[in-house]
Amino acid sequence: MTTRPDPRYAGYRFPAEIIATAVWLYFRFPLSLRMVEELLAARGITVSYETVRQWSLKFGREIADRMRRRAPRRGDKWHLDEVVLTIAGRKHYLWRAVDQDGFVLDVLVQSRRDAKAAERLLRKLLKQQGRAPRVLVTDQLKSYAAAKRELTLGGEHRQHKGLNNRAENSHQPTRRRERQRKRFQSPRHVQRFLSIHDPIANLFHAARAQAFEAWADIAGARLAA
Structure with a gap:
């Protein structure tokens, strides 16, 4: 058919x-x-x-x-995480947001792992989702809390590595693709592929x-x- x-x-x-x-x-x-x-x-x-x-x-x-x-409206509990990618011999960071049901909200490849990078991810999420999260779940990286303060976001912020397995597990397909490709070619390449x-x-x-x-x-x- x-x-x-x-x-x-x-x-x-x-x-x-x-x-x-x-x-x-x-x-x-x-x-x-x-x-x-x-x-x-x-x-x-x-x-x-x-x-x-x-x-x-x-x-x-x-x-x-x-x-x-x-896509239907996604959940309001956001799990955020970042992992290191080596691209052309340089360290980059893949920031990923996942909701409580395991759906990927967005990804962002950046060269830094600081408050400005975390803020950039959150701004992108707020624009796309059209609302602030009810709960933000992250590891203990201080950049997340700093970005949340800068954006004056309300809601609960839970910071504990053990609570963020959902976001960490969401990185696994990227890791498999990275190994299969023998590294990605450029940050733009990673962003385009994952989008x-x-x-x-x-x-x-x-x-x-x-x-x-x-x-x-x-x-x-x-x-x-």
Whole structure:
């Protein structure tokens, strides 16, 4: 069964279902472009890894943006955490926010791990979520408390490493992707990839059958059988 042809895929040699499947495989699982090429080849679909890369850039961002617009309102208990990434031999920090149900709210790659960086993340979250958190859960990094004071946020702030496993666990797919890629190429590369990866991961965090139906509606194509 196929969905009605989507005009976004007009002019492409491959059907929408194949393009959507390639994009889904690349962002849903820790696979390289060449691995996606091979998985498609196993289904009798001959497409180069460079074509998969181009599809991922063009359609991945568009699909992720549609998912964000359609996403229900997320929880008001925010778990914030940051991890170190080594990019081109330099330390960077990946800041991530997750709600109480495990949905990623946002990520931000920054070169610093201070109050200004924490404040930048919080400002971005406040703008996107349209409200302040009821509860903020962080580790004991003092930058979070300083940023909260600077923004005059109310609500409870719980600072304890053991309480923040939800945010820490949310970093694991990024770590797997980092190992598979043998390091990311640039901060912009990490930000771009995760801004597409996380909305797709959020979608499949829900009931699987409903997620596949939602994917077909948002992407304009079902996954290839």
